[in-house]
Amino acid sequence: MAVLVVLAVWEIAPRVGAIDPAYTSQPSKVIAAGIQIVRSGGLLEDISVSLAEFAAGFALAIIVGVPLGLLLGTFRVLRYLLDPPIMAIYATPHLALLPILVVWLGIGMQSKIAVVFVGGVIPIVVNSIAGVREVESSWIAAARSLCAREWDVFAKVILPASLPAVVLGIRLGLSRAVLGVVVAEMFQSQAGIGNRIMRYGSEFRTDYLLFYVLLVSVFSFTATWSVRALEDKLWTSGK
């Protein structure tokens, strides 16, 4: 209801001349721009570039982050060693690394993949560590007293019990990763959604820009929502 009111005001205010439409555009214009973008056929190309960068970077973040987190959670000395650098990166705005990554890896896809990776991997590692550490110690003791080998303790007790925290880390990493792709493309790139956003922004094409921003928001929301659904399933099945 409130959404409808805001949309109506947004549509009507520029029409009656209360606001300059160049600043805010209008819902109808954004839809029209969307139709035009879809018709012109360039959209699929931009989506595939951005999606490829996102998928590569985030897959890498999961492949590296989950085992690293589980390892650090299990071995205390290793955790103490790596804790300060990980915390420093965690506290740093990861997007501040953009310029240096561009210098190292160029303005192509590699630097975007790296930004996505850095943004995604840290929450995954941190939450995986927390997941392992919060495993009920009596469960481990119980498994040990039933003569479980170290590997069995890990694979059959620690791993399943820390899974919800791992998935939580993946969800938190996800939104950072999406932001990473878009902002990295806005910063320096040759193609992709972020590239479009920056280009239309500098051309003052507010309607086109808003369509792309909405597209990213919908993607980010859907992805987060589906991981959250998976998470809820794990929590309920774990209890």
Next chain:
Amino acid sequence: MTGFASWKSSPIVLGVVFFAALLLLWESAVRFGWVNPFFVSRPSLIAASLSREVQSGELQRNLAVSLGEFAIAYGASVMIGILTGLLAGRFCTLEYILDPFLWFLYSAPLIAFYPIFVIWFGLGAPTVIAVSFLLSVTQITASTLSGIQNVDPGLVRAARSFGASERDLLWKVILPASVPMVIAGLRLAIGRVLMGVVVAELFGATAGLGFSIAYYGGLLQTTNMLASLVVVVVLGVLCTQALSALEAHFSYWRTDLRI
């Protein structure tokens, strides 16, 4: 033997040792020519560059600009965020009105709105403040709201049955009980503000830490760039640590919550 064991397992000692080893490896890897210094620079060069920037006043200038933007954005978002969260937690109608917008802003890549803000406010500090404010205020509002919603209804009922007025309820039950969540929101928001400031400055500003990173990046001067990055990292660690300390101070109130 026990002394050795406790030394070995001390997290601070191990962390410092590892950090020092990392710096040493970095320094020597470049000195011995294993890596190209153009790309990674050297810790000693970065330190020299930092002290040069301090002497010329460049660092202080950039830091002052960034911290100013940071303070305005964070201060405004703390006040408005907590107030909105409180009101929305108290009045259902407001919550229903705000909810869709809050979720949209929370999941939208807000920095992508940056070009629109440039159209509205021009390049420079106002745009940087607007982006960081928006990033932070959604987090604080959402946390405050969920803090109030998670207040134990038993406490509220108990206070009511002892004849507490609405005002007593707010000041003596609801606010104290939601403090841990509010502080958690403040901690998460401080990271978002810092990111907003630095990233918005990367894109278009005339001063500030983010600007300095992008500027030296454009000149391919890795050393100066990494020097500014180090300052950002230190700032991030300090902010997070300060808020974590504040959180720990209030944590004796914490009950079991899953956010």
